[in-house]
Amino acid sequence: MEKPIHSGHGRRGRALLALSTLIGAALVSGAQPASAANPIIPDRFVADPSAHVFNGRVHLYVTDDQKNSGTYWDSNSWRSYSSSNLVDWTDHGDIFSVAGFSWASQYAWAPGATERNGRFYLYLPVDRTKIGVAVSSSPQGPFTDARGSALIDKARDTNVGDEPIDPMIFTDTDGSSYMYFGTRKPKVIRLGADMVSTTGPIIDLSVTGSTQYGEAPHLHKIGSTYYFSYSTGWPGQIHYATGSSPLGPFTYRGVILDYVNVSTNHHSIFEYQGQSYIAYHKNARAGGGGYKRSVVMDRLHYNADGTIRTVTQTSGGVGPFATFTAQHSDLRLDTSGSAVQQSTPSAAQSQHWQLRARAGDRVEVINRASGSCLEVPGTADGASVTQSTCTGSTSQQWTVRSADATTVSLVNSASGKCLDVPSSSRTSGTRLIQWTCNGGANQRWRRTAVQ
Known part of the structure; x- marks a missing residue:
């Protein structure tokens, strides 16, 4: 997540100019922000996902944009789902705040x-100058300060770089753990076995080729190949590079991921139940x-040679999806524009649907192609069934x-x-009521899972 240094100039000026350009392009093209199955958290502004599989569940640790001023990234706590x-997604609420670090003052x-x-560890950048560590016996907390001081401190440590932010932890198959972080120049440092200390110096990572590093480092490993991915700047794509060592x-x-419709780009790659995914904002x-x-x-796919396909950014998200086939006609629930029909x-x-749970055993029925709700x-009687942007209203909820x-x-x-x-029509294209x-x-309707 990019945090401007100079008011009105430099990084902030470039980020806001780039954001204006992206928004202008969206308006010209008629593009609209996605809604429904994506975003996966439909009722709260959250960002900078860090995704992990703990105890058979996917856990997301996020920045809480809901609480910021709307004019800067100045929220003061982190959230978990x-x-x-x-x-x-189960909302575990605020799991730690800047106030939990007695030595920090602002910017979660x-x-x-x-x-x-x-033991579960959170690595949390604060003050634009430090990274702290919080620890818990549960992935949803409560977390407490693990050290009583910063793990990384720009005022104390050498070779920290512009800003020690966006920490990402990778543990190799030999048990060695590393923390990647930094803006403009990627940094890495080895962690101690206790996960709350460091071993050796902060190292600059080398990435060669037609690319540039901005922020948001991430490392994962497939076989013996290490995949280092990162945002290229403000705005940024998510590029990746490979190597034989962490x-x-x-x-x-x-x-991996093209530009999004905001100036920052931040991602997390994970595998769950045999499938690869990418979370981003x-x-x-x-x-x-x-x-x-x-x-x-969205889903992440590898080619046979180990390269990664550029992610298709979707409104419908990752599923699971199902089809619904009318018993009398053998035609499927489908969409055409805002209309809903059998086809x-x-x-x-457009014939794939996702059921997202709401209160009281109700669900939203969400179209994969559009991300809109039934x-x-x-x-x-006879009122037309349509699809439209998901709002959470009872008219969009079904049993x-x-x-x-x-x-x-x-x-x-x-x-x-x-x-x-x-009228029990058997004609394809008949609008539903x-x-x-x-x-x-x-x-x-016969419900069949989409493989």
Whole structure:
């Protein structure tokens, strides 16, 4: 996460100018911020995700943009979420604040995290000059200051660089742990076995090729190859380079993630249940922007030669997805513009739907292609079913009710009426409505997981 040094000039000026340019381009092109399945946290501005698999769940540690002033990255606490399916996220609330470090005063910026010997560690940049460590016996806290002083301190340590921020922890197969951090020049230092001390000097990492380093370092390993990825600046792409050692040197290989619609780009790569994912932030909610960002997630794919494909940024997110096929017609629930219809089965992502849990056993039914929610803007029989930007309203919430051993009905929470194919039509393209639930085959849907 980029934190400008000079007011009105230098990094801040470039970041704000670049952000204005990106927003202007979006307005000209008609692009809109994504909503729904992405962002994965739909009700709070959070950013700078650090994603980890602990105890079989994915844990996200984030910067809390919800609490900042909206004119700077000046929030004072970090937040945590966890999920077992990458769709439904448990909010663990504030897990640590700047006030938890007696030696720090402000700026809770991009966190890093790791686990060792059943203890969980957060690496937290503060004051734009220091990195502290907090520790807990649980991944969701409570965390306490592990040292009583900064692990990295620009006033005390040598070769810290412009700003010691964006810490990321990597533990190799031999048990050695390293912390990567820094702006403009990537830095790394080996951690002690206790995870709260350092061993040896801060080292400059070497990356060769047609690239530049800005901030947000990340390291992961596949086989014997180390993948070093990072933002190129403000605005920045996420580039990656490979090497045969966690200390480099690294050779530039390509772009993992293209520019997002804010000036900062910050990512975290992880594997869960045999699939690779990337979490990152962008402007993806109404009222969002460069200081009010949202965390999104997409799939990460490797080519046969070990190179990484550039990520496709989606509204629909990572799934899991399902199709819904009308019992009477064998046609699928589909979309066309804002309309919802039944269509001939195909591989189109407009026929893929994600169910995101809401309170009271209700769900949002979210389209993979658009990221929009299934909605009924009314309560009368015959009201058209549409898709629109997810807002959390009851008109966008549904109950999935078992109709028989093989089918379900989708019951709208606002009206209590069922998703219905009018007049039991068997015609592809027929627009869907809601109707008083009657158990008819035109209100029953076969749900099938998308592989």
